[in-house]
Amino acid sequence: MGWLAGAPSTWRLMPAKASxxxxxxxxxxxxxxxxPSQIHGVLPQAEYMSRTGNSVVQNIQGQDNMKHVxxxxxxxxxxxxxxxxxxxxxxxxxxxAYTVLKPSKIVVPDYFxxxxKSDGYVQELRTTTNQLRDGQSIKFRDFAKISLPVPLPEEQRAIAEYLDRETARIDTLIEEQQRLIEMLGERRVATVAETLDGSQWTQVRRLVDHDRPMTxxxxxxxEPVEGGVVxxxxxDIKGEGLSPHRDALRTTAPEIASAYKRSVLKSGDVVVSIGPAYGKVAVVSDDLTGANLTQDTVRIALRPDLVDTRFFVWALLSRQTAEYWDYQIMGATFRxxxxxxxxxTPIPLPALQEQRRIAAYLDERTAKIDSLIAETERxxxxARERRSALITAAVTGQVDVREAA
Structure with missing residues (x-):
């Protein structure tokens, strides 16, 4: 029986081709x-394109060579x-290219x-054939291999109504939590921006070690070289100032790296991405001293007598900096x-002791917000796991929907 092991004995189990x-x-x-799509269901193509913002008309087979639905x-x-x-x-x-299934009289479409779409059925469907490429669709002969539960029509309708009601409750709860995450994210951005306001401002170039200019x-x-220069x-830049792990980095030949001695890294250097994924920031860890970087990244060797590294990272990640960069590259073909x-880039520059206080404050405040976001995401x-389990349990008769009504 497999995924239908818990189905009521009164339910009929019938070949899919009977349904x-x-x-x-x-x-x-x-x-x-x-x-058809998993996100939006089945929609007229014009409405689908409107919802997705896709302006490409799908006409693979031609309008005169298609299947009726x-x-x-x-x-x-x-x-x-x-x-x-x-x-x-x-x-x-x-x-x-699609397979169209016509329901028989024993099928209540709302239930099916x-x-x-239940996890139990989808997992069972995967057993009908082997080694399918990701995204490849099955044919009717594969669909027909699996027997389907067929409760009485009135029970099918009751299950469908139960799932409509209960999943709507869960979906509403998920939407509320997603809005909370958005609010927390906005609060995080505002916290950084508000904390950095009110200072004198300078430019990044004025904070750089003259002996090691930005490059x-x-x-x-x-190609990667075993034992080469990372x-x-x-x-490779994942977090807000976090250093990449050495073991995860690619390598280049020492001969290539030797031609770029100007961009050799030292512990404490700040690395900023400037390519299409611009604005990501990392601080180089001790074990990456001697490493190098690509043409889509820039090394900034700061003067420790002028600026605190952690404060500088927060300044680069602030809303003020993002807005400045957006303005500077507005209208560019390649952003x-x-x-x-x-x-x-303008950078706030209070006294060094104040910079350290601000950096510590932002580390603490954003960590608390990040913890709340992580709890909400969990x-x-x-909730999604509960929703999925509820669907599988209901469609296989493991929930008495009459008692749950």
């Missing part, structure tokens, strides 16, 4: 072009092994909409920083 047949009729002249048909589409079986509420047409790194790093690129823009994860 659905494959619809093969060609499209009708007045059929609207439908687009009736309301309450189900469409097996891409990523079907991840739940890509969607119920249509529209009359229309889809590409012949939940059943065919970008290696133009062409080549280097930092934009993708990226350059060395000159970074060098001219709550959302648990």
């Amino acid at each position: 659905f047949s494959e619809r093969r009729e060609p499209n009708l002249p007045d059929d609207v072009h439908l687009t 009736d309301p309450d048909d189900f469409i097996i589409h891409l990523r079907s092994f991840q739940g890509g079986i969607e119920r249509s509420t529209y009359k229309g047409k889809v590409s012949t 909409r939940w059943l065919l 970008y790194g290696i133009l062409q790093c080549g 280097y930092i690129g934009p993708s 990226r920083l350059n060395l000159g823009t970074l060098a001219r 709550f959302i994860e648990l």
